Structure formats: structure tokens, C-alpha cells
Amino acid sequence: MRPLLAAGSYPERGLRVIGNDLQSRVVPEIPVEEGTLRGSAHVEIVRTPTSVSMIFSVDQPYAARQHESLGFHHPKGGKAKFIEDPFKQMLPRYTAALAKIASF
Numbered sequence: 001m002r003p004l005l006a007a008g009s010y011p012e013r014g015l016r017v018i019g020n021d022l023q024s025r026v027v028p029e030i031p032v033e034e035g036t037l038r039g040s041a042h043v044e045i046v047r048t049p050t051s052v053s054m055i056f057s058v059d060q061p062y063a064a065r066q067h068e069s070l071g072f073h074h075p076k077g078g079k080a081k082f083i084e085d086p087f088k089q090m091l092p093r094y095t096a097a098l099a100k101i102a103s104f
Contacts, residue, residue: 012045014101015054018094019043022056025086030058031066031078038078058083 023043030038040059045052058067066072070080079085087094 009052010101012047012052014097015052016043016045018097019045019054019056022083022087022090022094025090026056026058026083028077029079029082029086031072031074031080031082032076036060037063037066056083 020043023041027038027041030041032038037058037060040057040063042057042059044055044057046055057063066078067080067082067084072080
């Protein structure tokens with residue numbers, strides 16, 4: 001069976017561009033003490049024979065707590081909702097880009 005979405009396809013490249021854009025917006029907002037949390041942010045493209053998806057993650061055990069805890073203070077920079085806020089801000093543009101890619 002031939003994959004419907006080959007490596008390097010428009011959807012894959014589009015998701016990679018979106019993921020990299022999101023990462024560039026998220027990283028400056030990630031709380032920093034030593035930089036470990038910021039350094040763990042990454043984009044992964046996952047392909048199957050019938051689909052392609054993008055996973056953006058900040059890969060530290062304490063990432064979720066830092067993201068959700070609005071009462072934490074970050075004197076060295078960053079804030080809570082460091083993924084959610086940039087994603088919500090860019091969602092209309094990301095949706096429009098994906099719709100355009102899907103029409104190819």
C-alpha cells in the first residue's frame with residue numbers, strides 16, 4: 001500500500017512551518033530558572049500511511065504545573081499559559097494556512 005502522504009508533502013511541510021512558528025512564539029514565554037524547560041521545547045512530525053500530525057511539547061516533568069499555575073512568579077522571565085496563549089493568538093492564521101494546504 002502506497003502512503004497517501006509522503007515525507008515532505010505539502011501537509012507535512014505546512015505542519016512543520018506551523019510547529020516551528022509556534023515554537024518561536026512559545027519559547028520566550030516559558031518560565032526560566034536555568035533554561036532546562038525552554039531547552040526542552042520541540043516539534044515532532046508524525047506520519048502514518050494515511051495521516052500526518054504535528055506534536056509540540058515542552059518535555060519536562062514539571063512543565064504542566066508551570067503552564068497551569070497562574071500564581072507562580074517568574075522573576076527571570078516567562079509566564080503561565082506559555083503554550084496556550086501564543087497558540088490561541090495564532091489559531092486563526094494556522095487554521096487558514098492548513099485550509100490552504102488541504103486544498104492542494
